Amino acid sequence: DAEITQSPRHKITETGRQVTLACHQTWNHNNMFWYRQDLGHGLRLIHYSYGVQDTNKGEVSDGYSVSRSNTEDLPLTLESAASSQTSVYFCASSPNSGIRTDTQYFGPGTRLTVL
Amino acid sequence: AQSVTQPDIHITVSEGASLELRCNYSYGATPYLFWYVQSPGQGLQLLLKYFSGDTLVQGIKGFEAEFKRSQSSFNLRKPSVHWSDAAEYFCAVGADDMRFGAGTRLTVKP
Numbered sequence: 748d749a750e751i752t753q754s755p756r757h758k759i760t761e762t763g764r765q766v767t768l769a770c771h772q773t774w775n776h777n778n779m780f781w782y783r784q785d786l787g788h789g790l791r792l793i794h795y796s797y798g799v800q801d802t803n804k805g806e807v808s809d810g811y812s813v814s815r816s817n818t819e820d821l822p823l824t825l826e827s828a829a830s831s832q833t834s835v836y837f838c839a840s841s842p843n844s845g846i847r848t849d850t851q852y853f854g855p856g857t858r859l860t861v862l
Numbered sequence: 863a864q865s866v867t868q869p870d871i872h873i874t875v876s877e878g879a880s881l882e883l884r885c886n887y888s889y890g891a892t893p894y895l896f897w898y899v900q901s902p903g904q905g906l907q908l909l910l911k912y913f914s915g916d917t918l919v920q921g922i923k924g925f926e927a928e929f930k931r932s933q934s935s936f937n938l939r940k941p942s943v944h945w946s947d948a949a950e951y952f953c954a955v956g957a958d959d960m961r962f963g964a965g966t967r968l969t970v971k972p
Contacts, residue, residue, distance in 0.1 A: 780960065789868075789952055790906075790962040805959060806863075837905055846913070848894050848956025853905030 750774075753838050753854040761862055766825040768857050770838030778841040779821040780851060781805075781813065783834040790837065796821055797847060828861045835859070864889035864955045868963035875943050876971045883938040883966050885953030894956035895936040897927055900965075901949045909951075912936065923947070945970045 751772040760766050770779065777798045782790040792805030794813040802813050810832060812824045825832055835858050839851040865888045875881055887893060894913050898906040910921025917929040927938045936953060948970045953963040 782962075787871075787964055789866075789964040792959055792961070795959065803959075806961070839906075846894065846956075848960050850896070850908050850911060851906075851960065853907070855905050856903075 751838060751840055751852055751854040753836075753857050755857060756855065757858050759860045759862065760828050762828060762830060764828050766828050766859065768823045768825075768836055768838075768859070770821050770823065770854060771819055772838075772840045772852075772854075773819065774840060774842070774852070775818055776840035776852075777818065777843045778847060778849075779815070780839045780841075781811070781821065781823045782837045782839065783807065783832075784837060784856070785834050793823065793836075794821075825859075828859075830861050833859060833861045863959070864893055864957040864961050866953055866955045866961050866963040868951075868953055868966050870966045871964070872967045872969065874969040874971060877945050878942050881938075881940045881943045881947070881968070883951050883953075883968070885936045885938065885963060887934050887936065887953075887955045889934075889955060889957050891957075892931065895927075895929060896954040896956065897921065897925070897936075897938045898952045898954060898962075899923075899949050900952065906952060909938070943968075943970055945972065 754769045780795040781793040791807045796815040838854040841849045841851045867886045896911045897909040950965045
């Protein structure tokens with residue numbers, strides 16, 4: 748079955764380190780998204796991509812970067828991790844329906860702790 | 863950009879009682895509207911969506927939602943809540959990009 752996976756599921760790192768979170772989907776969706784979830788804030792959009800080589804900044808993009816070299820993967824990099832980036836990170840993808848904000852399918856999440 | 867408000871942070875209902883979760887949005891036109899549910903430790907799952915047409919939409923698990931343009935609302939309802947409905951519910955608005963509300967946590971009393 749097609750799916751969306753995230754790795755690692757849990758990560759502990761230190762302030763100042765570079766961290767990359769992986770997201771892989773097998774639906775062949777053009778659209779992929781990264782969110783962070785924090786208590787009281789719901790999900791906030793970090794970066795998104797509407798296709799290979801396309802990336803866009805979301806609501807809370809400072810300190811994060813993404814690259815899209817193929818359809819299946821959208822890795823999220825924290826250039827220099829900060830304690831404020833401790834959060835649960837969700838990757839999502841949506842189908843090539845012509846509607847960029849169509850239904851999104853979510854991965855299981857990565858819990859990141861920055862000490 | 864669009865914004866979404868879920869006024870209720872936490873709601874408790876008795877099993878078998880009816881449920882209504884509120885969602886209000888701000889956007890200059892009619893956006894795409896969604897309700898998602900999140901069980902503990904899980905990702906989000908789509909319950910239902912509104913793009914156009916009939917303003918009352920049916921979703922999975924017996925949920926429905928009504929789009930009211932005059933009130934900029936998209937409230938989620940269920941006539942009889944089951945214990946398994948306990949979860950966090952998110953309203954989302956798709957326009958320039960996707961924006962989620964802060965969520966409403968539902969507790970179901972036996």
